[in-house]
Amino acid sequence: MTSQPHDLDAGEVIIDGKLHGWTGRPCPNCQGSGEGAGYNGEWRKCTACAGTGDEHGLLDNQPADMSVYYKTADEWLKTDPYKGITILDPDGWDRKNLDASWAEPITEEEFNFRLSISTASYPKDFFCIITASTNA
Numbered sequence: 001m002t003s004q005p006h007d008l009d010a011g012e013v014i015i016d017g018k019l020h021g022w023t024g025r026p027c028p029n030c031q032g033s034g035e036g037a038g039y040n041g042e043w044r045k046c047t048a049c050a051g052t053g054d055e056h057g058l059l060d061n062q063p064a065d066m067s068v069y070y071k072t073a074d075e076w077l078k079t080d081p082y083k084g085i086t087i088l089d090p091d092g093w094d095r096k097n098l099d100a101s102w103a104e105p106i107t108e109e110e111f112n113f114r115l116s117i118s119t120a121s122y123p124k125d126f127f128c129i130i131t132a133s134t135n136a
């Protein structure tokens with residue numbers, strides 16, 4: 001059985017194998033007001049919650065199976081929008097231990113980071129697809 005690609009919801013991020021996101025509780029930094037006092041006493045948007053007043057932190061509801069968020073490099077390369085990319089020079093992976101590093105299950109965020117510091121060839125319409133999906 002293969003795990004299906006699973007997208008993180010807005011604001012969600014995996015930290016140390018745990019899902020973090022908007023908890024729905026008041027931000028402890030600004031007590032939910034969305035504002036805090038700046039250095040010179042002026043009021044400004046709270047930096048901890050970006051002015052939303054919502055706490056960003058460890059979510060109470062953790063997915064039963066966190067492994068759906070993790071894939072190996074080969075598995076990510078078989079999913080949209082990475083299909084057709086060929087990694088020519090895997091600088092983002094541990095080159096001294098490439099087989100093990102390549103086979104390591106990683107999050108999409110980590111995969112994107114490793115891809116960004118590697119040399120890769122992209123399909124002709126790749127950046128059009130990315131632009132279209134981020135503008136959707």
Ligand SMILES: [Zn+2]
Nearest residue numbers: 027030046049
């Ligand atoms: Zn806040």
